[in-house]
Amino acid sequence: MSTVKDIITAIKSQKYRTQLAISAVCVLLGILIVIQLRAQQSASQALQAATESDLTQIVSNLNNEVSLLKAEANSLRLQLFKIERLSSDSSAVMKESIKNLNNLKIIAGLTGVEGPGVTADIEDKEKAINSYDLVDIITELRVGGAEAISINGIRIVADSGITQDSKGVWIDKKLVTPPYQIVAIGDPEVLYETLAIAGGIKDKLSSLVGVSFNITKESSVVINARSASDR
Amino acid sequence: MLPIIGLIIGIAIGLVLNIPIPQAYSKYLGIAVLAALDSAVGGLRASLEMKFNDKLFFTGIFSNTLMAAFIVFMGDRLGVDLYLAAVVAFGVRLFQNLALVRRHYFQKRHWE
Numbered sequence: 001m002s003t004v005k006d007i008i009t010a011i012k013s014q015k016y017r018t019q020l021a022i023s024a025v026c027v028l029l030g031i032l033i034v035i036q037l038r039a040q041q042s043a044s045q046a047l048q049a050a051t052e053s054d055l056t057q058i059v060s061n062l063n064n065e066v067s068l069l070k071a072e073a074n075s076l077r078l079q080l081f082k083i084e085r086l087s088s089d090s091s092a093v094m095k096e097s098i099k100n101l102n103n104l105k106i107i108a109g110l111t112g113v114e115g116p117g118v119t120a121d122i123e124d125k126e127k128a129i130n131s132y133d134l135v136d137i138i139t140e141l142r143v144g145g146a147e148a149i150s151i152n153g154i155r156i157v158a159d160s161g162i163t164q165d166s167k168g169v170w171i172d173k174k175l176v177t178p179p180y181q182i183v184a185i186g187d188p189e190v191l192y193e194t195l196a197i198a199g200g201i202k203d204k205l206s207s208l209v210g211v212s213f214n215i216t217k218e219s220s221v222v223i224n225a226r227s228a229s230d231r
Numbered sequence: 232m233l234p235i236i237g238l239i240i241g242i243a244i245g246l247v248l249n250i251p252i253p254q255a256y257s258k259y260l261g262i263a264v265l266a267a268l269d270s271a272v273g274g275l276r277a278s279l280e281m282k283f284n285d286k287l288f289f290t291g292i293f294s295n296t297l298m299a300a301f302i303v304f305m306g307d308r309l310g311v312d313l314y315l316a317a318v319v320a321f322g323v324r325l326f327q328n329l330a331l332v333r334r335h336y337f338q339k340r341h342w343e
Contacts, residue, residue, distance in 0.1 A: 018278040021285050022271055023237030025292060029267040030241020036260045039252045
């Protein structure tokens with residue numbers, strides 16, 4: 001019993017507490033040293049223990065891997081490039097289609113058009129101008145690249161009919177009477193020249209009795225869509 | 232005598248448990264080893280000078296280890312080998328304490 005008491009008093013004494021504290025740290029130190037030595041050893045051992053041929057093998061394996069990865073990167077880059085081109089292609093196609101659609105709408109007279117063009121005012125006091133003359137004018141304008149044409153506010157499209165009977169000139173189902181105002185959208189210079197060229201339609205019609213033919217270039221004219229009642 | 236037994240027990244525990252440590256943390260572990268060694272020698276010196284205080288001792292271990300770990304971490308982040316600062320600090324203290332411990336032993340022998 002006295003030995004136990006001795007131990008207890010010894011533990012309680014400052015000297016042993018010191019010894020115990022330092023010992024505890026030493027335990028920790030031992031554990032840490034072993035772990036660290038192991039970690040360092042395993043890190044350096046892996047390559048150091050390998051023979052020269054093994055190292056060569058490892059290097060060539062790594063080189064193979066690198067070249068494989070490079071090839072993969074290249075193929076992926078190519079794929080990316082293809083996809084990018086495809087997407088830009090499809091958007092270009094879409095743009096082109098929309099442009100075509102708009103052009104076709106203009107030609108079919110489904111939309112109103114605004115832009116530069118010419119206005120031809122034709123005074124015809126003696127009713128000397130007939131439907132054929134109007135068709136000639138329209139033909140000339142179309143040759144000159146007119147995108148949209150109207151006569152007295154009636155849109156002229158591909159299936160517009162210009163006819164004549166005893167009452168006068170009919171465009172589709174509407175009777176048109178002089179003075180005629182023909183509006184065309186296109187390049188003003190070209191359209192002007194098309195009509196006013198020497199020996200052209202203007203000269204031909206102006207020679208008729210009671211006809212005056214005035215062409216003006218316009219920086220901006222408006223032609224409305226073909227109305228349902230015109231058809 | 233007891234500290235040496237403790238060291239042997241620690242080594243035995245380390246060998247038995249075989250704790251794997253990722254390569255990235257081996258720097259931290261090295262600093263921890265240094266901190267522990269510094270604390271052990273520092274404690275020995277304090278005990279020989281009859282100035283040992285266990286609260287001071289244990290808080291010293293933890294604060295030193297944490298500070299050292301923080302310095303290593305900051306060094307890694309900043310791209311500076313800051314852990315060298317901890318290594319130098321611990322190393323210098325280690326040698327100083329060792330010298331004092333040695334002197335103490337010889338002086339004690341001398342006085343006897």
